[in-house]
Amino acid sequence: MNNMITALRSLAFMLAFYSGSALLVFSALLAAWPLPSAVPHIATVWSRFHRLCARWLLGQKVRIEGELPQGRYLYIVKHESMFETIDLLCLFDRPVIAAKRELLDMPAWGRIARLYGLIPIERSAGASAMRTLRAAARAATDQGRAVCLFPEGTRVPHGEAPPLRAGFAGLYSLLGMPVVPIAIDSGRLSPRGKFMKRPGTITYKVGEIVPTGLDRREAEARVHAAINALNAAVPSEIFKPGPEGADA
Template identity: 80%
Template sequence: MITALRSLAFLIVFYGGSLLFVLSAMAAHWVAPGAVQPIATGWGRFHRRCARWLLGQKVRVEGELPHGQYLYIIKHESMFETIDLLCLFHRPAIAAKRELLDIPLWGGLARDYGLLPVERSAGASALRALLAAARKANTQGRPICLFPEGTRVPHGEAPPLRAGFAGLYALLRLPVVPIAVDSGRVSPRGHFLKRAGTITYKVGEIVPPGLDRKDAEARVHAAINALNRLPDRP
């Protein structure tokens, strides 16, 4: 019952508050487009506070999270890390499905913010568009973040990496920081109920540029799945 009440409170407060952030971002979109990014950062912090104080979800980072010219590859288990990256990094350039950027109004805000478009069915042309956007973000000093599985996966599952990672890794020639996350234990995909607990980010060893594709993929795959079998934390 407590979990249900907490989840309901989160639903009301977070999504109600998010509407205010969207309206603010829409106003900024027309008046001062550059203001969309700090509004997005504020939204990410608002989300983390809601998760902490309404759901009882704490955040812990294991290992040293480097900041600089890196390609960050993150495990994807729930909506939590999608928004929480705005707290982990300063103005992260996050790869997102192209369909999201085509949503009326919201898509314009996403473009102003600088999300990186990923079009799964367009093959080489999609990779070129993603690479161009990633290179632009890199020249702006923004961290580049990619969820290499392409979609949220249940905690404990370890699907193969999609081709987008190998393409960016080979063409950007940046060192890779793989990050595991176990958010699916407490906020599973498609479930209304969200449980209290600690969500852990585990930073893996940096993967240097220039490795053989299979070697790079194997290292990243192992690192982002490092939390798969850990027991629940209080």
Template identity: 75%
Template sequence: MLTAIRSLLFTLVFYVGSLFIVLSALLSSWFMPSSVLPIAAVWSRYHRWCAHWLLGQRVRVEGDLPIGPYLYIIKHESMFETIDILCLFKSPAVGAKRELFDIPIWGRVAQVYGLIPIERTAGASALRTLRAAAKDRIAQGRPICLFPEGTRVPHGEAPPLRAGFAGLYSLLGLPVVPIAIDSGRVSPRGKFLKSAGVITYKVGQIVPVGLDRREAERQVHAAINALNPPSALDQ
């Protein structure tokens, strides 16, 4: 019962507050585009506040998170990390499904913010577009964050990385910082009920530039699944 009440309160408070924040960002996107980035940071902090005080969720980071010209590759289990990573990084440029940019209001804000659109089925041309967008954000001094599984994955599952990761790793020539997260334990995808608990980010060892595709994928895959049961890596 307590979990249901907390989940309901979170849904009401977070989404009502988000409506005002997103509308503020929309207005700013027309009249003061540079303010969209700090508004997005406020939204992320508001989300973490709601998760902490309404759901009883706390965040813990294991390991040192290096800041610099890296490609950050993050496990994706829940909506939680898609918003919360703005609390980990300053104005990160995050890869997002291309169709999300077609959502009214939100799509306009996402475009001005500088999210990186990812076209899943366009092959080499999509990779070139992704590379160009990533290089533009890097030139702005913004970290690049990608969810290489392409969609939210239930906690305990470890699907292979999508092909775009290896291509971008080779084209950008950046070392990779893999990050595991276990948000799916307490905020499972597609579920209304969200539980109290600790959500852990685990920073893996940096994957250097110049590895062959299979070895880079192997190291990243193992690192982003480090918080899963050991059997998950055998899937």
């Protein structure tokens, strides 16, 4: 019986959220040419709509452990499900998210993403691309917008702690900003690639700020441990360097 109720709630969420998302994407496309400044606001509405659907259709609540500092920080977030990719817009005011460039090259959606302010990350960024990345990130912080990165590069099952991709170390050195690591356990309730999404509480856990100027390995080790703080068990070997030139 519980599985049937969960399946019905998951179906209701899928129908409501994706139908509403289609309408909001269409609205953003209409607004993109005459009023591009409206796109970030539509994106924020989309994120809030997603959280409402998750809360009232799936029964998923959100809890934040710790204080989220505001200012010139690089926010590094654990990535377990689609939930946090959308919900970040509820945590911050129009956050800028570093994403693979291929996503921004997609027709229609890519235009909306660029107008919103997503920062493209090249697979093998040269000096010119890295300068562009730094300028975009600093422009975002000058506007009071948070800069966020999912350092694992893709969604990972809850409980797993893969090494950070090389993109984190590059951004950490390039931007010269303190890092706020954030753990999340969304994969417990909304696992990647699964239709069934279960009720419960999704927790964000804000870790200690990682200061600037640390050795690359130390900075990566601190961040890796902090974003995996909600795992049932973190491997004793908490850091293995990711491949150079890997996706951020």
